Amino acid sequence: MAIVYLVDDDELVLASLENLFRFAGYETHSYRSAKDFINARPAIKDSCLVLDLSMPQMSGLELQQQLQSLGLELPVIIYSGSADVASTVKAMSGGAYTLVQKPASGEELIGVVQQAIDKHKQIQADKLPRAEARAKLSQLSERERSVARLVACGKSASAIAHQLYISPRTVEAHKASIFNKLKIKSVAILAQLVVLSDLGKNANNGSPN
Structure with missing residues (x-):
């Protein structure tokens, strides 16, 4: 009532x-x-x-x-x-x-x-769902959040590496860590989380941390 x-x-x-x-x-x-x-x-x-x-x-x-x-x-x-x-x-x-x-x-x-x-x-x-997405992504380090934003936008490992001034191998390591922490298996699900949490708003402004 x-x-x-x-x-x-x-x-x-x-x-x-x-x-x-x-x-x-x-x-x-x-x-x-x-x-x-x-x-x-x-x-x-x-x-x-x-x-x-x-x-x-x-x-x-x-x-x-x-x-x-x-x-x-x-x-x-x-x-x-x-x-x-x-x-x-x-x-x-x-x-x-x-x-x-x-x-x-x-x-x-x-x-x-x-x-x-x-x-x-x-x-x-x-x-x-926005609060839940933010809670999930809060488990990530600042560098992992930067990688997650760019992965969710569909950027390749080499493009992400170039933008963040790290190696493609390091990008792949971060990506594996992201998937493990969030307990997800696809970029599509990561993209949903990024959109819900508003993490992707500055995806094109990634910078080395």
Whole structure:
């Protein structure tokens, strides 16, 4: 069950939103202040934050900044009746999924929240293979990473040797070590890892190390 976190200093708004999202099948947690939300140490997986902007002590924009500094990534919906152009721009540049003007229909709010959760899930799913590829390639030495980039681009041992100022035999030794460390058997798989990890961006800028 997805979780919707609600942060608003207006009790009536909180109660209304709680009823709306619970009836729609979401688990809800409500907070009267941004600080209460931070102190609760919310779970991030399958969740969304519906956040007011104008609150005492810590504003919605300040809460966004605090979440970023803590490394907490969850989709944020700004739900406000007082947002101007400047605050809207700040909220969106701070990573908010969207801004919904108060009052909004229940159908609109539920739709936006579900879209935000679905998009966040996809972003996290896309990050996983990239993180795994980077973890694998982190096993390689700096010289091996240079060789891996060039091998993945389809360069021959002699071309790599010329670019890195080493012998073709040394290139082949590095290549064998790379395949052994990564537990792979083909250049195609190496190329996939290099692309996923973004290691290949500077493949043509190999230099002796």
